[in-house]
Amino acid sequence: MKIAVVCNDTRGGVQPYVALAAGLRRAGHDVRMVGPGDYAPMFAGAGLPAALLSGSVEDAVKRSGGAAGRGSIASTRLAVRESKRLMNQWTQETLDGCEGVDLLTGGVGGMVVGLSVAEKLGKRFVETHLQPIGAPTDAYPGVLLPGVPRWLGAWGRRLSHRLTELALWMPFRPAMASARAQVLGLTGRPTAADGQPVLYGFSRHVVPLPELGDRVRHATGYWVLPAEAWSPPPGLEDFVARGPVVSIGFGSMASDDPGATTALVLGAVRSAGLRAVLVTAWGGLQALADDDVFVADSLPYDWLFPRVAAVVHHGGAGTTGLALRAGVPSLVVPFTMDQPFWGSRVAALGAGPTPIAHRRLTQASLAAALRQMVSDEPMRARAAQLGALIRAEDGVAVAVEHFDRLG
Numbered sequence: 068m069k070i071a072v073v074c075n076d077t078r079g080g081v082q083p084y085v086a087l088a089a090g091l092r093r094a095g096h097d098v099r100m101v102g103p104g105d106y107a108p109m110f111a112g113a114g115l116p117a118a119l120l121s122g123s124v125e126d127a128v129k130r131s132g133g134a135a136g137r138g139s140i141a142s143t144r145l146a147v148r149e150s151k152r153l154m155n156q157w158t159q160e161t162l163d164g165c166e167g168v169d170l171l172t173g174g175v176g177g178m179v180v181g182l183s184v185a186e187k188l189g190k191r192f193v194e195t196h197l198q199p200i201g202a203p204t205d206a207y208p209g210v211l212l213p214g215v216p217r218w219l220g221a222w223g224r225r226l227s228h229r230l231t232e233l234a235l236w237m238p239f240r241p242a243m244a245s246a247r248a249q250v251l252g253l254t255g256r257p258t259a260a261d262g263q264p265v266l267y268g269f270s271r272h273v274v275p276l277p278e279l280g281d282r283v284r285h286a287t288g289y290w291v292l293p294a295e296a297w298s299p300p301p302g303l304e305d306f307v308a309r310g311p312v313v314s315i316g317f318g319s320m321a322s323d324d325p326g327a328t329t330a331l332v333l334g335a336v337r338s339a340g341l342r343a344v345l346v347t348a349w350g351g352l353q354a355l356a357d358d359d360v361f362v363a364d365s366l367p368y369d370w371l372f373p374r375v376a377a378v379v380h381h382g383g384a385g386t387t388g389l390a391l392r393a394g395v396p397s398l399v400v401p402f403t404m405d406q407p408f409w410g411s412r413v414a415a416l417g418a419g420p421t422p423i424a425h426r427r428l429t430q431a432s433l434a435a436a437l438r439q440m441v442s443d444e445p446m447r448a449r450a451a452q453l454g455a456l457i458r459a460e461d462g463v464a465v466a467v468e469h470f471d472r473l474g
C-alpha cells in the first residue's frame with residue numbers, strides 16, 4: 068500500500084510516527100511522511116520521503132515565552148493561534164503531499180488536517196494515537212483530566228474521557244471547518260476514519276485499553292526506532308560509568324527562566340549527593356560548567372536512559388515510553404497537556420514517585436524524589452520488571468500486521 072503518515076507536533080510526538088513509518092517501509096509498503104520541516108533530517112535519516120509543512124514547531128514554542136510552563140490552557144492557545152495562522156496552508160500542503168496514496172494515518176496532530184484530506188481524496192484514515200484517546204473507561208481518568216476528584220468515582224473517570232475529547236477537538240474546529248470549506252470544498256463532519264481500526268503506540272502494561280465493541284482498538288506496544296550506531300561525546304561514557312548518575316531534561320518545554328530552573332536542579336542534585344546529565348534541549352535548562360554535571364543539548368534517550376540510575380523528564384508520551392522501557396525509575400515533572408496523565412501512570416505503576424508539577428517544583432522536593440529513586444529497592448525492582456515487559460513487545464511489528472490486514 069501507499070501510506071501517508073501525517074504528524075505535526077514536537078519531536079517527542081513525531082519520532083514514534085517515524086518509527087512506525089520506517090517499520091511499514093521495511094514491510095514493503097510505500098510510505099511517506101507529512102510533517103514539520105523542523106524534522107526533515109529525522110525523516111531523511113530514516114530513509115523516508117517527506118512532504119514538509121510550513122512553519123517551525125520549535126520557533127513557535129520559543130516565541131511563546133514559556134507557554135508550556137503556564138499550563139494546558141496557555142499551550143492550547145498557542146496551538147490554536149498557530150493553527151489559525153497556518154491551517155489552510157497545512158491543508159493544501161498535506162493534500163499535495165498525499166497525492167496517489169491509498170491510506171492516511173496519524174494521531175491528533177495529524178488528524179486536524181489529515182482527516183479532511185483523506186475525505187477529499189476518497190481514502191481511509193486510520194487513527195494511530197500515542198495517548199488513550201477515544202477509549203472511555205472507568206479504570207483511569209482521561210488524558211487531560213488526570214486529577215479528576217476521587218469522590219466522583221467510576222462515573223467521573225468515564226466522564227473525564229468525554230471531556231478530554233471535547234477539550235482536544237473543540238478549539239481547532241473553527242480552523243478545521245474553514246480549511247475544509249476554503250481549501251477542500253467540504254462541509255460537515257470528517258468521516259474518513261469511521262469504521263477503521265484505532266491503534267495505540269503504547270504498552271498494554273502501561274495503559275490497559277477497555278473492551279469496546281464499536282471498533283477494533285489495540286495497544287500495540289511503543290513505536291521505537293531501531294538503535295543506531297552512535298558515538299557519545301567525549302567524556303560522557305566515563306561520566307555515566309562512574310555512577311550514580313541521573314538524567315534530567317524537559318525536552319521541548321522551553322522555560323521562561325531557564326537559569327532559575329537550572330539552579331534549582333543543580334541544587335537538588337547536590338543535596339541528594341548525586342551527579343547528573345542535563346539535556347538542555349529547547350531551553351528548559353541552561354548550559355553550565357560543573358564537575359558533577361555533564362551538559363548536552365541533545366542525546367539519544369535509548370542510549371542514555373538505560374545507563375543512568377533514574378530519569379527526570381517532562382512526561383511527554385514518547386519520552387515516558389523510553390524511560391519506562393529503560394527499566395529505571397522516573398520522576399515526571401509535567402508542564403502541560405497529557406504530561407500530568409503520564410506522570411500519574413508512572414506513579415500508579417510504582418515505577419516512580421508522585422509527579423511534581425513544574426510550577427510546584429522546589430529544590431527540596433526534587434532532591435527527595437531523586438534520593439527515593441536511587442534508594443527505594445521495591446520501586447527500582449518494579450521499574451525493572453515493567454521495563455522488561457515493555458522491551459519484550461514489538462509495537463511497530465504489531466502495528467504493521469494491522470496495516471497489512473487493511474491492504
